[in-house]
Amino acid sequence: MNRKLSDRLHSFPKDYQLNEETKILIETALQEEINNKGKKKKRQGFKVFLKKLTVPVAGVAVLALASLLFVATDSFNLFHVSNQPDDSMSATGGQQELVKVHEELEELSTIWANALKLRDGKPRYQMLSETAKEKFIQEQVISSGENGNYTIGVSSPWVVDFDIEVEGMNANIIYTTQTSEPAYYHTKETITFIKENDKLVVKDFQLIYEDRLYNKNFKSSISFPAFPIPTEAERIESSEDGQETFLYNVLGTNGGIQEEYNVMIESWGWQLKEELQRDNYYVFEKEGQYIEMTIQSSNEEDFFTIKKYENK
């Protein structure tokens, strides 16, 4: 009977279609969303950049005058783009220049990041300051010997993507790397620019962290950024003390937390306090911080809550 009923369900019609007019309307809405996202991203990037430079820009006028009497600094040179000090005080001229610099920094950072993707250090070398060139050569010798031939990076994990955020004269780059397993990792690098001989160059480059296990199925909790949450989990409630409730079934087939989620929690540095666990209640600890997780599952709805664990 089940088979017959199942076949009957399969035979239900499902050929209803969106009419052309509706399709066009949805596509237009989607296109608007795409355009808005692009604009928003650019605006946000520039907003952060301006914010970082609010004090330097305000100080430019003073510095410009002072520079006539004292030795100019590298960072001053960047803003002192014209021979006329008054130009740097003009709002429009100043903003236009900032936009130009911001765009140039984004462009240079992209070349920098792409060089790692291609494992070709030549473009990087060309944009380094004199002192940074020495650092680059030293690193080449350490990683590849005297005849490094500008090869950078490693064969695995390899760079599959990168995100760049320019903040003031710094660019933060997060590389997504992959191994053949496949497993994904994040590596963060910060590069600092200065203006040397009227040209933007990389003054320094620092590795912030390397090869952190990464999985697109997880994101940071808002209240506890160091704690992972499944990306698809919908946050339905939050309170001032940081408690967050998510609509999502985190239970795995064995009744405990899903294996993938468990691995991710552990790889983010959290350890299960086994002595405190009971049924669907878990406590995790990381560097003295405690978080408790309560899982509720019923036929109608599955959700879980995380909050700061208070030693009761």
Next chain:
Amino acid sequence: MDDKQEITEWFHDYSDDILNFLIYYTGRVDVEDLVQEVYIRAFRRIHTFNRLSRPKTWLFTIARNIAIDEMRKEKKEKDKQQKFAHYQVHHEIKSPEDIYRLTETNKEIYQTIQTLKQSYRDVLILKGIKEMSSKETAEILNWSENKVRVTYNRGLKALENRIGGLSDES
């Protein structure tokens, strides 16, 4: 292929599939706005899409979440409106049964599915009506394939009990 091209391609490939799913799942015919919401939400979250899974099942997961949200909202709205029911002018609204021209037996089956608990409705619509494989259904519901198979069989059983067997009508 960049995000924009990808989402546009997915729209062409799966929008009708998602439309049919949403109609059966919500029991409403006017779900075009929900289809739009699925794609806008998908585009906003495209960076979270795991390239190892299939776009179709990912879109269905989003569609199901949106449908559940919508049904919750609708329920609240209905409860509110019931208080003022005598002021309302009732319009005849088309149902999935009308647009698909379901036979009497299929109408009964579909209406009965709508009365079952959510987990049964999920699998009967996805695996049954939408003919998704157990693997696809498992991906959408974030269950194991085994749970899908077991719940599907239980759902069929529950459905059979409620309707009391199939007539010979084809």
